[in-house]
Amino acid sequence: MAQAQRGGSPGARRGRSLLARMEERTALFLLIPSFVILILIAFYPFGSVIWSSFTNARFASGEPTRYVGLDNYRRLLSVTIRELPVQRDASGAVVTKDGVKQYESWVRVLPRQPYRYRAVFEFGLLGKRFVVGAVSSAFVRAIWDTVVFTVIAVLFETILGLVIALTLSSNFPGRGGMRAAMLVPWAVITAVSARIWEWMLQPTRAGLFNTVLSYLGIGDGSINFFGQADLQLPSMIVMDVWKTTPFMALLLLAGLSVIPGELYEAAEVDGASRIRRFFTITLPLLSPTLAVALIFRTLDSLRVFDIFQIVLANQRFSMASYAQYLLIGQRELGMSSAASVVIFVLIFVFAVLYIRTLGVEKE
Amino acid sequence: MRRAIVALLVAAAVGSLAWAQVSITVAAGNVGQELALTKAAAQRYMDSHPGVTVNVLDTPDFVQDRLGVYLQVFEAKSSDVDVFQIDVIWPGDLAEHFIDLNQYVPKDVVDQHFPAIVKNNTVDGKLIGLPWFTDAGLLYYRTDLLQKYGFSGPPTTWDELQSMAKTIQDGERAAGNPDFWGFVWQGNAYEGLTCDALEWIKSSNGGTIISPDKVITINNQNAIDAVDRAAGWVGTISPPGVTSFGEEDARNMWQAGNAAFMRNWPYAYSLGNATDSAIQGKFDVSPLPAGPGGQPAATLGGWQLAVSKYSKHPDVAADVAMFLASPAEQKIRAIQGSFNPTVMSLYKDPQVLEAAPFFGSLYDVFINAVARPSTATAPNYNEVSTAFFNAVHDVLTGKENATDAMALLELDLQDITGFATGQP
Numbered sequence: 001m002a003q004a005q006r007g008g009s010p011g012a013r014r015g016r017s018l019l020a021r022m023e024e025r026t027a028l029f030l031l032i033p034s035f036v037i038l039i040l041i042a043f044y045p046f047g048s049v050i051w052s053s054f055t056n057a058r059f060a061s062g063e064p065t066r067y068v069g070l071d072n073y074r075r076l077l078s079v080t081i082r083e084l085p086v087q088r089d090a091s092g093a094v095v096t097k098d099g100v101k102q103y104e105s106w107v108r109v110l111p112r113q114p115y116r117y118r119a120v121f122e123f124g125l126l127g128k129r130f131v132v133g134a135v136s137s138a139f140v141r142a143i144w145d146t147v148v149f150t151v152i153a154v155l156f157e158t159i160l161g162l163v164i165a166l167t168l169s170s171n172f173p174g175r176g177g178m179r180a181a182m183l184v185p186w187a188v189i190t191a192v193s194a195r196i197w198e199w200m201l202q203p204t205r206a207g208l209f210n211t212v213l214s215y216l217g218i219g220d221g222s223i224n225f226f227g228q229a230d231l232q233l234p235s236m237i238v239m240d241v242w243k244t245t246p247f248m249a250l251l252l253l254a255g256l257s258v259i260p261g262e263l264y265e266a267a268e269v270d271g272a273s274r275i276r277r278f279f280t281i282t283l284p285l286l287s288p289t290l291a292v293a294l295i296f297r298t299l300d301s302l303r304v305f306d307i308f309q310i311v312l313a314n315q316r317f318s319m320a321s322y323a324q325y326l327l328i329g330q331r332e333l334g335m336s337s338a339a340s341v342v343i344f345v346l347i348f349v350f351a352v353l354y355i356r357t358l359g360v361e362k363e
Numbered sequence: 364m365r366r367a368i369v370a371l372l373v374a375a376a377v378g379s380l381a382w383a384q385v386s387i388t389v390a391a392g393n394v395g396q397e398l399a400l401t402k403a404a405a406q407r408y409m410d411s412h413p414g415v416t417v418n419v420l421d422t423p424d425f426v427q428d429r430l431g432v433y434l435q436v437f438e439a440k441s442s443d444v445d446v447f448q449i450d451v452i453w454p455g456d457l458a459e460h461f462i463d464l465n466q467y468v469p470k471d472v473v474d475q476h477f478p479a480i481v482k483n484n485t486v487d488g489k490l491i492g493l494p495w496f497t498d499a500g501l502l503y504y505r506t507d508l509l510q511k512y513g514f515s516g517p518p519t520t521w522d523e524l525q526s527m528a529k530t531i532q533d534g535e536r537a538a539g540n541p542d543f544w545g546f547v548w549q550g551n552a553y554e555g556l557t558c559d560a561l562e563w564i565k566s567s568n569g570g571t572i573i574s575p576d577k578v579i580t581i582n583n584q585n586a587i588d589a590v591d592r593a594a595g596w597v598g599t600i601s602p603p604g605v606t607s608f609g610e611e612d613a614r615n616m617w618q619a620g621n622a623a624f625m626r627n628w629p630y631a632y633s634l635g636n637a638t639d640s641a642i643q644g645k646f647d648v649s650p651l652p653a654g655p656g657g658q659p660a661a662t663l664g665g666w667q668l669a670v671s672k673y674s675k676h677p678d679v680a681a682d683v684a685m686f687l688a689s690p691a692e693q694k695i696r697a698i699q700g701s702f703n704p705t706v707m708s709l710y711k712d713p714q715v716l717e718a719a720p721f722f723g724s725l726y727d728v729f730i731n732a733v734a735r736p737s738t739a740t741a742p743n744y745n746e747v748s749t750a751f752f753n754a755v756h757d758v759l760t761g762k763e764n765a766t767d768a769m770a771l772l773e774l775d776l777q778d779i780t781g782f783a784t785g786q787p
Contacts, residue, residue, distance in 0.1 A: 059434055059438055060438040105767065107770075107774075116774065203603065203605075203612075204604055221541075222602045223604075224603050224604045224606060225607075227550075227606040227760060228760070229762070313553060314427075314749055314753070315553075315756070328427060328430060330745065330746050
């Protein structure tokens with residue numbers, strides 16, 4: 001381009017040659033197929049999801065569709081906090097049970113019009129008791145669960161992935177075999193690995209974990225990993241960590257391999273300890289890779305669907321599996337679209353936050 | 364003359380071409396031998412109808428996923444699939460996508476099937492699905508253990524079941540099997556729990572969640588007591604893990620010889636009597652027990668054949684459905700795959716009874732099976748069922764007491780359906 005400008009042709013006006021303009025036109029022409037494909041497979045579907053999120057459309061139904069504005073979003077995201085009054089008996093005395101003050105049920109406190117609020121969770125503060133209610137309590141809980149799942153799972157994956165990557169980057173006999181073995185969990189299809197874990201975590205001694213734990217004296221061989229509310233998320237996290245730590249390790253291994261060995265040699269000559277070398281050489285030089293790996297994993301696990309859908313089905317939802325439930329289970333195409341848009345916005349916010357704080361732009 | 368012959372030949376060619384173009388696709392299940400049996404039946408149809416090609420489409424095993432596939436076909440108003448194998452709970456929800464089979468199927472053919480299923484498949488006077496095979500909840504019991512602990516027969520009430528299960532469980536554990544439990548069933552939060560809980564409630568005079576005339580009846584003392592009773596089983600006669608059991612989890616424990624009683628569908632019968640089963644020949648089936656003053660109740664399951672409204676050849680598709688659901692075809696399925704026929708006369712057929720003796724002894728159970736409230740709540744049955752099994756699951760896992768859970772459920776069901784509330 002610059003060449004053409006300097007050389008100039010007699011017909012060139014405003015400093016652009018005919019050739020350059022022809023090249024530009026060719027470039028645009030060559031880009032058309034990509035644009036068309038992008039519009040067809042990305043913009044059009046996404047646009048129609050946004051459009052249907054403003055309607056009351058039902059999936060696979062002949063019922064007429066109506067524009068409802070922000071109604072779906074209101075139903076999905078309305079949250080309220082109310083104080084729970086202390087329970088009093090007929091004489092007005094405070095009811096206590098085992099010395100603990102009893103509170104009224106949230107059913108009497110949360111609003112019922114225009115939509116009914118259901119309790120998401122209760123908490124105590126300054127001697128009072130509050131309840132958080134939402135119209136779509138399942139969706140609000142799904143958002144919370146997914147974020148908790150993502151933060152804890154990605155944290156473990158990063159730490160374990162780093163340990164594995166550091167181990168595999170050192171020289172030892174059988175390193176190639178170890179690297180291949182490490183990748184096995186990542187290579188297994190999630191649907192299959194979820195089933196394998198389902199069997200291992202069976203609530204009877206037919207499951208591996210219950211058998212081993214009961215030999216160790218933990219539990220009575222009937223720990224209900226998927227049925228007990230406080231064990232559901234930890235089980236999901238364990239499954240996800242097992243599956244995606246190899247991916248993390250692989251990315252970090254690639255990052256490690258580009259750190260020049262001379263740096264370590266020089267540091268060793270200077271008498272830096274192994275720990276010092278890790279924190280002054282490895283970690284700073286690995287941080288761009290780490291940032292990219294973190295973004296990949298975080299965004300990926302925020303839209304987690306498969307393991308929740310396969311193992312917990314209708315018991316407990318991730319954001320994505322709840323959107324699927326709205327579509328197939330309740331056939332609320334409008335609501336499901338709105339949920340998808342909310343998921344998109346949330347993931348977008350996470351992506352921007354990451355890129356800003358970790359300085360990936362500069363790299 | 365020659366011209367006439369040519370004209371005739373041309374007409375014949377065109378005619379056969381038009382015939383050859385009729386291609387019917389059947390969306391069918393693939394659980395166990397299901398798909399192979401359906402394909403064989405399709406071949407028999409093609410042999411007798413040379414102008415028709417019948418393709419059998421394999422669909423996902425998990426019911427909710429299969430519904431997802433079907434809904435996508437309907438959303439696109441696609442003519443790709445002509446005949447659908449639909450669950451007993453779907454006619455109401457999906458009625459708008461199917462033709463009225465009464466136009467094609469003679470009344471005497473319809474009347475060969477169990478009236479309860481035909482009624483379930485009839486929406487606003489339209490016959491949505493032709494019954495194909497049926498299912499009903501049964502009580503499996505260990506004949507050897509009942510004898511060993513001195514019981515003369517299977518329990519007839521839930522309380523009896525509870526005490527028998529406790530006795531056998533204590534005895535077997537003392538005899539050295541720490542993994543032995545009294546009673547296994549389906550307690551996970553899914554459609555299977557709706558089936559189980561409906562049996563507890565209905566057999567205790569607690570109604571059917573929502574009555575056929577669209578009244579929400581779930582919030583009554585009998586229903587509350589029934590759910591409470593079941594919650595009491597968890598951790599006593601049933602393993603704590605039963606709250607995440609599906610059909611196969613229960614069957615695995617049962618078939619390994621680690622349970623005295625099991626609630627399950629008929630399919631577990633032939634598997635339990637297979638040569639690799641630990642309990643081969645040591646068990647039998649009976650109707651489920653009843654609550655105080657109630658009659659035993661078995662939830663109605665099973666699958667129907669429905670013809671898509673978007674089919675290009677609804678008449679041929681209806682004929683294929685009629686063929687597949689005919690007594691002759693159902694007999695083959697009953698003998699080869701122990702699928703319960705929906706044709707009443709087959710329960711007296713000696714060849715069928717030889718292959719599956721309990722078809723005869725439990726005829727009353729199958730004919731009196733209780734339907735889930737899918738027709739009354741259409742098109743919201745799935746939402747109703749989800750609210751119901753989640754409420755029951757909360758009671759089973761101790762998150763909520765039955766009184767509150769049923770009161771909350773009543774509110775939820777009012778929100779979903781807009782029906783009035785009342786007593787069963």
